[in-house]
Amino acid sequence: MIIERRGVPTGLVTTKGFRDVLAIGRQTRPSLYDMAIRKPDPLVERYRRLEVDERLNARGECLSPLDEAELERVLDELAGTGVEAIAISFLHAYRNPAHEEAAARIAARRLPGVYVSVSSRVLPEFREYERTSTTVLNAYVGPRMEAYFDRLKRKIAELGIAAEPMIIHSNGGLLSIDSAKRLPVTTCLSGPAAGVIGAAAVGAAAGFPNLVTFDVGGTSTDVSLIVDGVPKLASSREVAGYPVKLPMIDIHVIGAGGGSIAHVDEAKALKLGPWSAGAAPGPVAYGRGGTEPTLTDANICLNRLNPVVLLDGRMPVDRAAAVSAVEQKVAGPLGISVEDAAFGMIQVAAASMSRAIRAVSTEQGHNLGDLALFAFGGAGPLHAAEVAREAGIGRIVVPQEPGTMCARGVLLSDVSLDFVRMQLALATPQGWEAASLALQEMAAEGDSWLASENVAPELRSFHLAVDAHYAGQSHEIRIPLQAAGGTSLEEFLAQFAAAHRAAYGYDHPDQAVYIVSCRLRAVGQVPRTLDASHAGGASVADAQVDERSVYYGSSEGWLATPIYRRSALPVGEAVSGPAIIEEMSSTTVILAGQSAVIDGYGNIIITN
Numbered sequence: 339m340i341i342e343r344r345g346v347p348t349g350l351v352t353t354k355g356f357r358d359v360l361a362i363g364r365q366t367r368p369s370l371y372d373m374a375i376r377k378p379d380p381l382v383e384r385y386r387r388l389e390v391d392e393r394l395n396a397r398g399e400c401l402s403p404l405d406e407a408e409l410e411r412v413l414d415e416l417a418g419t420g421v422e423a424i425a426i427s428f429l430h431a432y433r434n435p436a437h438e439e440a441a442a443r444i445a446a447r448r449l450p451g452v453y454v455s456v457s458s459r460v461l462p463e464f465r466e467y468e469r470t471s472t473t474v475l476n477a478y479v480g481p482r483m484e485a486y487f488d489r490l491k492r493k494i495a496e497l498g499i500a501a502e503p504m505i506i507h508s509n510g511g512l513l514s515i516d517s518a519k520r521l522p523v524t525t526c527l528s529g530p531a532a533g534v535i536g537a538a539a540v541g542a543a544a545g546f547p548n549l550v551t552f553d554v555g556g557t558s559t560d561v562s563l564i565v566d567g568v569p570k571l572a573s574s575r576e577v578a579g580y581p582v583k584l585p586m587i588d589i590h591v592i593g594a595g596g597g598s599i600a601h602v603d604e605a606k607a608l609k610l611g612p613w614s615a616g617a618a619p620g621p622v623a624y625g626r627g628g629t630e631p632t633l634t635d636a637n638i639c640l641n642r643l644n645p646v647v648l649l650d651g652r653m654p655v656d657r658a659a660a661v662s663a664v665e666q667k668v669a670g671p672l673g674i675s676v677e678d679a680a681f682g683m684i685q686v687a688a689a690s691m692s693r694a695i696r697a698v699s700t701e702q703g704h705n706l707g708d709l710a711l712f713a714f715g716g717a718g719p720l721h722a723a724e725v726a727r728e729a730g731i732g733r734i735v736v737p738q739e740p741g742t743m744c745a746r747g748v749l750l751s752d753v754s755l756d757f758v759r760m761q762l763a764l765a766t767p768q769g770w771e772a773a774s775l776a777l778q779e780m781a782a783e784g785d786s787w788l789a790s791e792n793v794a795p796e797l798r799s800f801h802l803a804v805d806a807h808y809a810g811q812s813h814e815i816r817i818p819l820q821a822a823g824g825t826s827l828e829e830f831l832a833q834f835a836a837a838h839r840a841a842y843g844y845d846h847p848d849q850a851v852y853i854v855s856c857r858l859r860a861v862g863q864v865p866r867t868l869d870a871s872h873a874g875g876a877s878v879a880d881a882q883v884d885e886r887s888v889y890y891g892s893s894e895g896w897l898a899t900p901i902y903r904r905s906a907l908p909v910g911e912a913v914s915g916p917a918i919i920e921e922m923s924s925t926t927v928i929l930a931g932q933s934a935v936i937d938g939y940g941n942i943i944i945t946n
Contacts, residue, residue: 341578345478346422350382353429354389359470378579381478388412398433413448423453423477427470432462432760453480468583476523483522487515508586510535511754526577530560531587534569536747537712540737542567543868546710554717556597557614559691562589563698585756592694596634596717600683602671610686623660631667635660636680640889650922677889692728714743719926734944741923753862765851770827776856777822784860793862801859809850870938875906907936
């Protein structure tokens with residue numbers, strides 16, 4: 339809905355003088371030297387962005403009371419424009435929500451049936467533009483998400499399923515449908531997040547707590563970092579150019595997937611993506627009307643993918659059509675052979691994917707030699723071996739049914755929700771006492787929320803943190819704490835100095851520290867079991883189902899390659915490359931010089 343702008347007509351009610359916050363935004367440019375770049379239009383048109391008289395100061399103290407008569411007039415004006423949702427975002431409401439709450443009550447009474455999104459409930463944090471943007475996005479998708487959730491819940495009940503459905507959100511946790519209806523914006527990047535959660539659980543069980551996740555689908559490649567079994571989080575992201583300032587798993591996305599289209603530009607350079615053939619019409623070889631050569635077509639040309647059928651024989655493919663498309667659109671313009679053109683497409687994809695991996699690892703101070711590549715999605719295992727060599731990663735983990743890893747991740751996720759309280763105070767004894775009190779209050783609030791989600795007391799836990807920076811800085815460092823009230827001011831300052839040194843290489847012992855916000859994640863642990871009980875088949879020889887000639891580049895050329903059925907491979911026996919392992923949801927390529935083994939969890943472990 340956000341990407342395609344298919345949300346509902348939305349209005350914004352804000353403090354007088356702040357009508358154009360969404361249009362002004364920030365000075366930052368997504369592409370500094372692109373003179374043709376255009377910011378996305380605000381999701382709320384200017385005639386639906388209206389102001390009311392009210393004002394709080396930065397401490398949350400009332401300077402001007404809410405003019406309720408003016409608010410009613412503004413609401414009537416918005417109703418006349420046909421709005422189905424209203425966002426309310428008043429200045430400094432993160433310190434005192436009283437005016438917003440009063441406005442929400444009046445809006446609910448005045449405009450029954452209109453979805454109301456309030457910034458102090460969605461994002462009680464400072465930074466006006468990001469808070470307003472996130473609140474507007476929540477309103478923009480709210481009514482349609484609410485209707486979808488209601489249909490889902492009703493249809494599940496009609497099937498006779500008594501269990502209440504739950505929804506995964508972008509920080510990798512689960513919410514009840516009622517919570518998700520209030521905060522639908524929290525789900526906007528939840529699909530890729532689920533895959534990362536699943537990868538963390540499966541990788542840790544298999545002895546690989548430090549991973550780069552590598553999720554390749556039809557349109558994009560999503561990569562993320564997991565350290566000591568914990569996915570890396572980000573405090574904000576952009577979705578289709580609109581900032582969403584909520585805790586979410588930090589995922590780097592590039593436009594390179596199985597459906598990415600190859601083309602030759604005016605300088606005779608081979609490019610891949612960002613355009614994709616998608617599911618319809620899809621790659622040329624699928625015979626559904628596609629005419630542009632894709633990465634999938636390249637793999638079929640080189641026989642890396644089965645050139646006859648995919649999906650365990652369910653879907654026939656047309657290799658000749660793929661070869662013809664690559665010849666006409668890539669090989670011919672470049673004056674090279676079809677196999678070299680197709681292999682070049684794979685190399686271009688591997689280079690792009692490797693850059694994305696370095697962006698979340700080496701560029702953030704992590705040694706790729708200490709990490710394993712966790713490959714999933716329909717096309718992840720197909721490209722993992724090339725990408726691992728390109729990036730210098732020595733081990734690859736391919737889970738069972740890699741095409742369904744995101745769905746498995748949902749089943750391995752805990753119930754969770756994030757809470758935040760702004761402090762904006764110096765780290766003095768008085769400021770630290772106030773922060774500790776806020777954390778204790780948030781713990782009680784989180785405990786109450788977990789109770790409403792039917793989480794048993796013994797399964798509840800709380801992860802606390804404080805965001806802080808040196809006075810004069812503008813970006814915070816997050817400091818995890820053990821328990822509310824269990825950390826002294828001196829301990830916190832020492833932790834902050836160590837974290838600052840780790841992030842920036844120095845600290846300022848004589849500089850005052852500023853406490854920005856207190857954070858708490860309430861977690862309800864979901865029982866899960868990952869058993870190392872995979873049996874597999876009798877022998878590697880019995881698992882071989884075919885042999886075909888596969889192209890591995892100009893230095894190796896076409897090599898006779900054994901084809902194995904994954905489910906028939908035995909645990910613990912090595913498979914030497916070159917080899918290809920096929921299953922319903924994916925294909926794994928093992929290059930010459932690499933070897934693979936199936937572990938007790940059914941994972942394929944590939945080493946260079």
